[in-house]
Amino acid sequence: MNPYSRSAQDPVPAAARGAGEPLGPAARWALAGLSLSVLLASLGTSIAHVGLPAMAEAFDASYPAVQWIVLAYLLALTTLIVSAGRLGDLLGRRRLLLGGIVLFTAASLLCAAAPTLGLLIAARAAQGLGAAVMTALAMAFVAGTVPKERTGRAMGLLGATSATGTALGPSLGGLLLSGAGWQAIFLVGVPPGLLALHLVRRHLPADPPRSAAGPARFDTPGTLLLALTLGAYALAVTLGRGGFGPVDAALLSAAAVGAALFVRVEARAVSPLIRPSAFRDPVLGPGLVTSALVSTVMMTTLVVGPFYLARGLGLPGALAGLVLASGPVVAALTGVPAGRLADRFGAHRTTVAGLAAMTTGTVSLAVLPTGLGVFGYVVPLVVVTAGYAVFQTANNTAVMAGVPADRRGVVSAVLNLSRNLGLVTGASVMGAVFALGSASADLTTAAPASVGAGMRITYAVAAGLTVLALAVAAGSAGPARRLVRRLVRRSPASPARRT
Structure with missing residues (x-):
């Protein structure tokens, strides 16, 4: 049997699955620890950018050199996340998550105390490894922590926390930089890291005993x-x-x-990291493809937004930052309600609804005239971001539902990897599309009309990507239903099987 297939057996204990049962204190505190882990990982991705000029001055280094402070974290997170998920499946997810939190927290201290740029970059790579562990394993714990009927809400909480960390990074980093220096950018992660360590150690269930047959080989x-x-x-x-x-x-x-x-x-x-057959799974395969496409689209808002608001609409920096913050704030506020929608109406329907909203928003940004000003940009942006929050929550819920307990870590990691690859691809590809559409070698000096034209062309490409994601998601419904019916027929409890 394909270990990634949707399983008819639910590994969550029956006592944890009561419909409508309120979460107990242990489950709530466990979710708080997982949410803090996700918050720290996403905060680490976005908080260092604002401090690069100050660090370049402190270490008397060039800007390309200090860029490795960001790249080291991103590369470690991207390249090692799947390995971290698989190790969690083999060695114990709770044990590895505790190690990841300890590594992230210790590396944060080392970043702040680094006497040289080389040591700071190495510490950031270690911090990225800790973030890879935390990101890979957080979603994997949901199925064993909350009742099955509340999975969507728990996924929504983690998604909202991730969006909050990403949104909070630049503004919090700027505040700390102006008040306490660049070292505070890294020290700020230490107290929540210690709190996450305490909550995970105290409230997450212990790892199950290893199989008598011995662990699978790495x-x-x-x-x-x-x-x-x-x-x-x-x-x-x-x-x-x-x-x-x-x-x-x-x-x-x-x-x-x-x-x-x-x-x-x-x-x-014999014991592969990722089985090639996994990508033929009618839920996992489309879920990964749509996640990568949608993340590419979301990066467009970060690539296009600052230039369009500053050059196209002539907004001052503070007001442009306030407008850009509206998107992540909407994502953070939409996460938990999106989870309730997924629990009530089903993950697939909610996924399609989120993608439809994103398509509506990106098409609006591509066709609305620039004469509408800030209003004509913010309203579609809110629609895009809310649709993304709904999609991400429902898609994560659909992909993780029914994954066997011994593969949850690696599947969660692969799902997060698809998102990260979409983000890094969007930063490059959509940035190139924007520059090409603006017909300007330097966007900082481009004319407002050129920037507006580039914005519309870029969002037209983004709209095409959301339409493609919508087609993939809608087309996956039939195969998924057929697989569920096959699993039911093969189940020993099935009436058809008994006859």
């Missing part, structure tokens, strides 16, 4: 190949900053070769 060749492949791809789309040169072409070629070798190695491995 796929070292597949892990190394995947890490190198993802690292080459992430460098190709981040170092070029929207451009494309010989180095980028070489890195992309290496990533393509690495991907082909990875598929071949995994097909022959």
Whole structure:
């Protein structure tokens, strides 16, 4: 049996699945610990950008050199997240999550105390590894922590927390930078890290005993190949900053070769990191594709927004920042209600509804005239962001539902990986589309009309991506239903089976 298939057996204890039962104190505190873990990981992604100029001055370094403070974290998070999820499945998710929180917190202290740029970059890489563990395993705990009927709400809470961390990073970093120096940007993660460590250690259930047959072997060749492949791809789309040169072409070629070798190695491995057959799963495969597409679209708002508001509409920096904050705030506020919708109406319907909202918003941004001003940008942006929150919550719920307990870590990691790859791809590809559509080599000096034209072209491309995601999600409903019917027929409790 394919270990990624939707299982007819629910590994959650019956006592934890009562319909409508309120969460007990232990489950609430456990969710608080998981939410803090997600918050710290997302905060680490966005908080350091604002401090790069100050760190360049402190270490007397060039801007390309201090960019590695951000890149080291991103590369560690992207390349190691799947390995972290699989290790959690093999060694125990609670044990590994505690180690990830300890590593993240200790690395935060080391970042603040780093005497050289090289040590700071190394500490950021360690922090990224801790974030990979926390991100990979947080969703994997939901099925064993909350009743099945509340899965959507729990996923919504984690999604809202992630959005809050991403939104809070730049503003919190700027505040700390002006008041206490760049070291405070890293020290701010220490107290919540210690609190998350206490909550996880106290309230998450202990790891189940290992199988008498012994643990499955860790796929070292597949892990190394995947890490190198993802690292080459992430460098190709981040170092070029929207451009494309010989180095980028070489890195992309290496990533393509690495991907082909990875598929071949995994097909022959006794205990593969990711089974190639997993991507044919009628729920997991479409869920990963749509997650990557939608994340690419969401990065468009961060790529286009600052330039359009500043150059296209002429807003001052403070007002532009306030407008841009409306999107993440909406995502944070929509997460939990989106989870309730997924619990009530089903994950697939809610996924399609979220994608339909995103399509409506991106099409509006592509066709509405710039004469509508801030109002004409903010309203569609709110629709896009709310749709994204609904989609992400429902899609995460659908993908994680029915995953066997011994594969939850790796499936959660692969799902988060698809999101991260979409984000890094969007930063490069959509940035290039924006520059091309604006017909300007330097967007900081482009004319307002050129920036407006680039904005509309970029969101037209984004609308095409959301339509594609909508088609993939809508087309996955039939295969998923057929698989469920097959599982029911094969179940020993099925009337058809008994006859």
